[in-house]
Amino acid sequence: MLFNSLEYFLFLGGVFLYRWYLHPFLFSNFSKNRELLHGILLVASYFFYMSWDYRFGALILISTVIDYFLALAIDSETDERFRLRYLQISLILNLGVILGFFKYYNFLTNNVNSLFLLWSDVKPLPELHIILPVGISFFTFQSMSYTIDVYRREISVEKSFLKFALFVSFFPQLVAGPIVTAKTFLPQLYRDTNFSEIPFRKAIRYFFLGYVKKVIISDNISPIVDLIFDSPSNYGTGASWLGAVLFILQIYCDFSGYSDMAYASGLILGFELPENFRLPLIGRNFTDFWRRWHISLSTWLRDYLYFALGGSRVSYFRHKFNLFLTMLLAGLWHGANWNFVIWGGLQGIVLASESAYHRWNKDGNKNISLPQYLLQVTLTLGLFVFLGTLFRSQDMDKALTLIQNMLIYSEKGLRPYMLKIGLTVIATVMVSNIAGYYIFEKNKSIQVSPVLEFGFYTVSVLLISLLTNDNTAPFIYFQF
Structure with missing residues (x-):
């Protein structure tokens, strides 16, 4: 269901009419009015996502359940060792299992098999015909950022599974971003917006x-x-x-x-x-360019990867390496292909070089x-x-x-x-x-x-x- 298709116009129009006309008319006096509306939006979001392939719905539900319960475990735990362990489980399941299998398994398989073929006729790993779910990199990063924020105590844990599931799957940005963080989206679910406020x-x-x-x-x-x-x-x-x-x-x-x-x-x-x-x-320059291009990804990488590596609060060469590694992984995020890896690495080299130049020529x-x-x-x-x-x-x-x-x-x-x-x-x-x-x-x-x-x-x-x-x-x- 493409945004520029008649199907999407009809779908969005239907959701819009329900949101502002039918729902208030039917449930204006219902105490659970807001929760019911969120439930309908969640159903609409899953319908939108499953219009590509009905099996995709199960995947995003699994991702949602994983981070919902792990975030609850992190929030309730007082021992920092166990809090870190729950976070590590989230990262392993999201990056290593969900994203790793669907997006990177065949990339890894092809490279490992190519190495073995250099000295034998054996291919140790089987190649699988995997359908890459639409937008998997976006909703995985989105769900994962919530768990990281809870671990860092930057946001309160969301007790409502309904609200958290809607945050992960909200259809306008589900398949190609922008990547939304819980700290900016979840508060909107607790705010009552009037029709007259819509610009x-x-x-x-x-x-x-x-x-x-x-x-x-x-x-x-x-x-x-x-x-x-x-x-x-x-x-x-x-x-x-x-x-x-x-x-x-x-x-x-x-x-x-x-x-x-x-x-x-x-x-x-x-x-x-x-x-x-x-x-x-x-x-x-490239620094300015990346502050303007795909801002939600750049911000995500800065907040959850670059800063975690130490950012600029480390030694001179470690700082340049952090820039390089961040962009290298940004390239890998875009696709399981050496073209993307090299592209990301070169972006990182340019950014690191610019950083070195700006330090030398501060007034330039x-x-x-x-x-x-x-x-x-x-x-x-x-x-x-x-x-x-x-x-x-x-x-x-x-x-x-x-x-x-x-x-x-x-x-x-x-x-x-x-x-x-x-x-x-x-x-x-x-x-x-x-x-x-x-x-x-x-x-x-x-x-x-x-x-x-x-x-x-x-x-x-x-x-x-x-x-x-x-x-x-x-x-x-x-x-x-």
């Missing part, structure tokens, strides 16, 4: 923007990206660079578009989800001129695009072929329609980010009348109906 204009704006990013931009450049990355040997330098740039714009519009629609979906139901993108394409980023700022943005985006070839390529051979094409000049494969579509998209996205910078970061708000805004939406809907790609692609981050 519908804001919600419509976010959903519409996300829909345009996904359907108009991401889906329409997807065929070009697929052609170039699937057969890199057929293309030269210009086409390879164009494909690499378009892939970053594709994944940005696809993922941030999903996040915008998730935010809007939560908003009209009375919940506010965290921000996941903040104009990342104008980041002036203060009061810079506009040309200097634009140069920093260009270099940052260029390097991110270059490293993105590893992220998108199906294997290392194709990644290396594409990188070779980008570095060694050759002319082939670049078609006029690719340039026409590609340059139009690049200009549109960059102008939008620059406009967003002046509106949101420089606080130069632009007031638009509701009539003009909704008139714009009406015209845009007509254009969307003409420009929509018939072959709608699933959201890229569903695979993670």
Whole structure:
């Protein structure tokens, strides 16, 4: 059930009508009004998740039960040794069993078997045909963060299984984030939100923007990206660079578009989800970029991994290693593939190098001129695009072929329609980010009348109906 599908519009509309009209009408005087509403939202969330595969429901239920009871055990235990042991059980079950089996078993199997084949014909581990559950990395991290917070005594344990289960499975952000923490979501379940408090204009704006990013931009450049990355040997330098740039714009519009629609979906139901993108394409260095790109993952890794390793409160070289290891594991989180591992490791090397440079040149980023700022943005985006070839390529051979094409000049494969579509998209996205910078970061708000805004939406809907790609692609981050 994709966000940009008719099925989702009908589903969300049904949940919305129940939430604000049918439920208050039927149960306004019922003492358990709030709990019943949460139960209906939980059923809707499981229905949404099981629409991909009914078996997925059992997996998320198991994950929920594990962390619910282990968190209760941690909270009731006074002996720190046992509290730590319960936390370790949670980490082992979530990372080693649930996430480890479904996402990383075959990756481990293939590598172990390859090592054995170097000196024998024996494959000690069997390969299994495992269906990767949609969004498993997201809800596993989300559930696990709750147990860690309870262990750290940063939040109170949630006694209601119903509320905790809804926190883990809330459908707008279930399959591709943003990753929500218990400390920000659970308090919303105890707050009564009135219909008049819902910012519908804001919600419509976010959903519409996300829909345009996904359907108009991401889906329409997807065929070009697929052609170039699937057969890199057929293309030269210009086409390879164009494909690499378009892939970053594709994944940005696809993922941030999903996040915008998730935010809007939560908003009209009375919940506010965290921000996941903040104009990342104008980041002036990798540190700034990762503060703007996939913010919920960056924040999760910072709070639950980087700080646990010691953060910056350690020796100089240990600090750089912490940065490197955090991003290496971020790459592995994205996928069970050496491409992702190398991509994450290179991201970590760049971040560690930047940290070392900023320590040496503390005043280097203060009061810079506009040309200097634009140069920093260009270099940052260029390097991110270059490293993105590893992220998108199906294997290392194709990644290396594409990188070779980008570095060694050759002319082939670049078609006029690719340039026409590609340059139009690049200009549109960059102008939008620059406009967003002046509106949101420089606080130069632009007031638009509701009539003009909704008139714009009406015209845009007509254009969307003409420009929509018939072959709608699933959201890229569903695979993670």
